[in-house]
Amino acid sequence: MNQISDEKKAALISAIDQSENPFVIAQIEALLKREQLLTPIGVLSKDYPLVLQVQSTRDISLQxxxxxxxxxxxxxxxxxxxxxxxxxxxxxxxxxxxxxxxxxxxxxxxxxxxxxxxxxxxxxxxxxxxxxxxxxxxxxxxxxxxxxxxxxxxxxxxxxxxxxxxxxxxxxxxxxxxxxxxxxxxxCNEGLFNHLKKQFSIPMIVIALLIIPVLLIEWQFYEEVETFLNTDLSLVLGLVQGFIWLAFTFEFLLLIAITDDEFTYIKKNWIDLLIILLPFVSFVRSLRLVKVARLSQLSRGYKLRALLMKAREGFIFASFFYRLMAVKPDYQLKKLMKKLNENQKEREIIEEDLAKLSDWLLKKEAKEKVQ
Missing domain, CATH: 1.20.58 (Methane Monooxygenase Hydroxylase; Chain G, domain 1)
Incomplete structure (x- = not known):
């Protein structure tokens, strides 16, 4: 009763026959090569139809x-x-x-x-x-x-x-x-999260790149620029960095409010969290617990690295990264295929564990019938 019906088989065969996508065909071919290994799972599905529920649970709709x-x-x-x-x-x-x-x-x-x-x-x-x-x-x-x-x-x-x-x-x-x-x-679902992430990506790229002229001025051209502008440059630079912090904090708070797995989001976006928390280092400076110069240079240098990494992430999500890497397009292709193969390897390991469990359950049922 739980086996795939002849009608469903015929529909799948027809869909495969009409498919012109070599990537899909390659995936089906790789799966069929593992059919013998996965046989216990197919047998077990008669009593445990749960193993046939392979549909994706992702909700990418925008409501x-x-x-x-x-x-x-x-x-x-x-x-x-x-x-x-x-x-x-x-x-x-x-x-x-x-x-x-x-x-x-x-x-x-x-x-x-x-x-x-x-x-x-x-x-x-x-x-x-x-x-x-x-x-x-x-x-x-x-x-x-x-x-x-x-x-x-x-x-x-x-x-x-x-x-x-x-x-x-x-x-x-x-x-x-x-x-x-x-x-x-x-x-709150993946669709809303991805939509807002994409909306933020390009503005955040521009905002992240603002840190580069700020740090160049602070480290190399402070006196020259202050003399040229004839103003309190520290206040101007402070306002720019405050704006950067504001933008990153707003994005972080909004996106983490949408996701239901906050710890995973923080783990994947720890750079964002560091960008938000690094300005609090100045409280330590105000208490004179560390040397001002060294701590300031360390925090600002890490901000530069973190913001550049954030900008790179935004380029990837908004598909701008591929344009910038046009001189070496195979770089991103190899990177994504490596990640896909790693996920496929993890899937195969899980399937093998499931097959072993299925084989053990079938043997157990056979012994119980003999007794």
């Missing part, structure tokens, strides 16, 4: 502007507060960039420090709004007798620690949906 049913006071409140909360979170991200930038470029100007102090006060006031929001959400959840989704609850707690994390707001009762400006409530 935006979804409707949300405001069935209780909590849902209605979140629908009302979502836009203002995003704007407040974005404002606090700007303030964070300004404060961190001030620590990186503290030239002792009293007026500039007073301005940053005022921003810190504003940040504290806005944080109180976040605290009030969290308390109100807890109150509404209690009165409405609804339970906030665990993932949404954790994200809300984290947003109290760093409010800009609320830039990407998950629905409190339907955590598979996230609110984004101009997209509305959208489904």
């Amino acid at each position: 935006t502007n979804l409707s949300i049913k405001a069935v209780n006071a909590l849902s209605r409140y979140q629908e009302l507060i979502v836009w203002p909360k995003f704007l407040v979170s974005l404002t606090m991200l700007f303030i964070s960039a300004a404060i961190i930038n001030n620590f990186s470029y503290d030239e002792g100007h009293l007026q500039y420090s007073a301005f940053i102090s005022s921003l810190a006060v504003i940040y504290g006031i806005l944080w109180v709004l976040f605290l009030m929001d969290a308390l109100l959400v807890a109150r509404l959840a209690h009165t409405s007798k609804v339970r906030i989704a665990q993932s949404s609850f954790v994200r809300k707690i984290l947003s109290l620690i760093f409010p800009p994390m609320a830039i990407g707001q998950r629905h409190l009762l339907e955590p598979e949906k996230i609110w984004l400006p101009f997209y509305g409530w959208s489904k």
